[in-house]
Amino acid sequence: MRLPGPLIVGGGPAGAAAAIVLARAGVRPTVLERHAVPHDALCGGFLSWSTASRLQHLGIDLATLGAHPVERVRLLAGNRQTEARLPQRCWSLSRRVLDARLLARAEEEGAEVWRGAKVARLVAGGAELAGGAAIEAEATILATGKHDLRGAGRPAMSTDPAVGLRWRLAGTAALQAMVGGAVELHLFAGGYAGLALQEDGSANLCMAVRRSVLASAGGDPVRLLERLAARHSALADRIAVAGSDPGLAQAVANVPYGWIAKHPAQGELRVGDQSAVIPSLAGEGIAIALASGTAAGLAIRDGIDAARFQKRLARRAQFPVRVAGAIARVGANPLGAAAIIEAVGLMPALSGLAARMSRMGEPAA
Numbered sequence: 001m002r003l004p005g006p007l008i009v010g011g012g013p014a015g016a017a018a019a020i021v022l023a024r025a026g027v028r029p030t031v032l033e034r035h036a037v038p039h040d041a042l043c044g045g046f047l048s049w050s051t052a053s054r055l056q057h058l059g060i061d062l063a064t065l066g067a068h069p070v071e072r073v074r075l076l077a078g079n080r081q082t083e084a085r086l087p088q089r090c091w092s093l094s095r096r097v098l099d100a101r102l103l104a105r106a107e108e109e110g111a112e113v114w115r116g117a118k119v120a121r122l123v124a125g126g127a128e129l130a131g132g133a134a135i136e137a138e139a140t141i142l143a144t145g146k147h148d149l150r151g152a153g154r155p156a157m158s159t160d161p162a163v164g165l166r167w168r169l170a171g172t173a174a175l176q177a178m179v180g181g182a183v184e185l186h187l188f189a190g191g192y193a194g195l196a197l198q199e200d201g202s203a204n205l206c207m208a209v210r211r212s213v214l215a216s217a218g219g220d221p222v223r224l225l226e227r228l229a230a231r232h233s234a235l236a237d238r239i240a241v242a243g244s245d246p247g248l249a250q251a252v253a254n255v256p257y258g259w260i261a262k263h264p265a266q267g268e269l270r271v272g273d274q275s276a277v278i279p280s281l282a283g284e285g286i287a288i289a290l291a292s293g294t295a296a297g298l299a300i301r302d303g304i305d306a307a308r309f310q311k312r313l314a315r316r317a318q319f320p321v322r323v324a325g326a327i328a329r330v331g332a333n334p335l336g337a338a339a340i341i342e343a344v345g346l347m348p349a350l351s352g353l354a355a356r357m358s359r360m361g362e363p364a365a
């Protein structure tokens with residue numbers, strides 16, 4: 001089957017942003033999204049003021065969606081903790097709500113969205129669906145995020161790669177009072193856990209941890225959480241006041257933090273996590289997803305070829321990915337975590353500086 005416009009594989013933030021931009025340019029894209037109904041993604045759901053502004057340009061208003069306002073960042077490790085005001089208001093929103101709204105927005109702008117359509121692999125000039133059907137298109141955007149397609153995989157970046165884990169903590173008044181309007185970053189050896197309240201009063205607990213640390217808990221995420229809580233009292237306090245035992249919601253193996261695509265595999269434009277994977281302790285993957293999706297839409301509109309697009313995007317992503325990587329390495333070491341807490345305690349503006357340096361800027365004119 002031949003599509004009337006570009007093909008976008010994956011309907012997360014990157015794919016939806018590309019679809020909105022293309023539809024607005026009068027180029028009718030088709031998004032193939034493997035999930036048939038709105039779903040949650042493994043993500044902290046933290047959205048900075050600059051991401052809120054990108055979303056605003058795409059026609060999404062976070063306050064209207066009921067996103068939880070976040071004004072402060074709280075850093076915790078062992079029995080140390082400090083907090084600082086963020087430079088501007090940020091937000092926390094479940095990915096179920098954000099992604100559903102972005103895809104709906106793309107449809108409102110004129111994009112076609114096929115839900116429940118899983119792509120098996122890219123081929124020259126298009127893609128092959130999981131059932132074997134061939135889809136042809138004049139251009140293809142790869143936006144499958146954390147999931148690699150056969151033949152277009154991202155390399156492992158480490159012999160001990162990060163594993164992503166997510167739990168949902170049922171909201172109680174005590175938990176809401178404890179976390180309040182802060183995003184919490186609980187630092188521990190080999191990883192971190194991010195915690196923030198979301199639009200429905202529940203809390204999203206998201207963790208990136210070295211595979212070896214998870215293996216030391218027998219590969220069992222719930223046992224790992226119990227072990228961490230035994231050593232980090234603030235984390236234990238939050239779990240204790242949650243409305244139910246946190247059952248594991250999601251896990252993703254081998255997150256290739258630090259990877260940046262330098263060129264396409266099959267002539268596609270790679271966006272979001274398929275273009276650059278920023279360490280999530282200090283970086284904001286959704287910001288890169290929206291910026292790269294937007295850039296890919298504009299590149300197709302302007303007739304820029306995939307190789308040139310990818311090179312330009314790689315240049316834009318390099319500095320923020322490096323800065324976020326350096327912060328993550330320091331934070332994953334107990335002495336480094338203590339030093340970060342000390343430094344932010346003495347100079348709260350450091351957290352805002354780190355946030356600014358780990359965000360992707362606008363393209364050079």
Ligand SMILES: Cc1cc2nc3c(=O)[nH]c(=O)nc-3n(C[C@H](O)[C@H](O)[C@H](O)COP(=O)(O)OP(=O)(O)OC[C@H]3O[C@@H](n4cnc5c(N)ncnc54)[C@H](O)[C@@H]3O)c2cc1C
Pocket residue numbers: 009010011012013014015032033034035041042043044045046047117118119120143144145146147149164165194206207208255271272273274280283284285286287289
């Ligand atoms: C532990 C952790 C915490 C994080 N916390 C944050 C945070 O707080 N804030 C932040 O900004 N970023 C955070 N990130 C990063 C963020 O989750 C990603 O960068 C972001 O989701 C990337 O968006 P995307 O659109 O590229 O991919 P995704 O969000 O992964 O979306 C990809 C879409 O493609 C679909 N898809 C996949 N395969 C196929 C297929 N074969 N066929 C059709 N459709 C397919 C999926 O169903 C999905 O809808 C975190 C990451 C981790 C690991």
